[in-house]
Amino acid sequence: MINKKIFKLIKKNKINNILFYNNKYLININSIKKIIKYILCTKKKKICNKCLSCNLYNNNNHPDFLIINSLYYKNNIEFNKNIKIKKLKLLNKFLNFSNICSKKKIILIYYAEYLNKNSFNYLINFLENKKRNLLIILVTNNIQNVNFSILFKFFKILYKKNNFKKKILKNNYINKIILQLIKIKINSSFKKFLNIIKNIPLNIIINVILKFLEDIIFFKFTKNVKNFLYYKIHISFLSKKIKNIYIIYNIINIINNKLDLINKKKKFNILYFKEILLNYLYIYK
Numbered sequence: 001m002i003n004k005k006i007f008k009l010i011k012k013n014k015i016n017n018i019l020f021y022n023n024k025y026l027i028n029i030n031s032i033k034k035i036i037k038y039i040l041c042t043k044k045k046k047i048c049n050k051c052l053s054c055n056l057y058n059n060n061n062h063p064d065f066l067i068i069n070s071l072y073y074k075n076n077i078e079f080n081k082n083i084k085i086k087k088l089k090l091l092n093k094f095l096n097f098s099n100i101c102s103k104k105k106i107i108l109i110y111y112a113e114y115l116n117k118n119s120f121n122y123l124i125n126f127l128e129n130k131k132r133n134l135l136i137i138l139v140t141n142n143i144q145n146v147n148f149s150i151l152f153k154f155f156k157i158l159y160k161k162n163n164f165k166k167k168i169l170k171n172n173y174i175n176k177i178i179l180q181l182i183k184i185k186i187n188s189s190f191k192k193f194l195n196i197i198k199n200i201p202l203n204i205i206i207n208v209i210l211k212f213l214e215d216i217i218f219f220k221f222t223k224n225v226k227n228f229l230y231y232k233i234h235i236s237f238l239s240k241k242i243k244n245i246y247i248i249y250n251i252i253n254i255i256n257n258k259l260d261l262i263n264k265k266k267k268f269n270i271l272y273f274k275e276i277l278l279n280y281l282y283i284y285k
């Protein structure tokens, strides 16, 4: 959706205002947030998930990032309501502090069609006086209702769903792997397992196994799961089968080491993979 050229322009402060729009389908705010996380990350090639910025971001506590939205809740049901000036006044407060951990400050406002006339004027005025190193991102599902001066001032990007396809594919992968993890038995042949998952990238398979194990442990202590809610019943069942929960920590370590090895060699090694599956099965012994 955003190519390298645009990222460069953002970095060089040539693009300071972006409007994501699409009238055909609802824009997934999470995918916009991912772009923001990428821009904020202090390692530049991809989201590192290790730097201070990524950590603060993951904890919803990033000092250089502000969200203003039109959402409100009544009886747990989500509504959109006009964004009043009162909410926008947070912008000034936010900018009073200098950047804390990222090079840029980013403000995300959605949905732009819910900015009322006063708020529009406030925002326009704000844009004219704003500092550099600030990126404002607006999101709208209804571009006709967005004030003309905003359209004029913002760099417009048509939101595309291409990420969505990938996500569905990834979800299919995950389902395939988990179903196998649930079914596989000690002494079973790995051939069938391998056949079913042979087109899935190895790092995805291993990460799913790790997350699955994490859920089994998590369930043991909390009676809940955090990664694969959909499989809670299975995870609960497997979790009960395990007598010594601490053995899973060891197994996770072993699998993590294997993952490192595989990442280094970048080649699919069937032996490594069998070892990983054997380790996975070992917890049910």
Ligand SMILES: [Zn+2]
Binding pocket: 041, 042, 043, 047, 048, 049, 050, 051, 052, 053, 054, 055
């Ligand atoms: Zn990072």
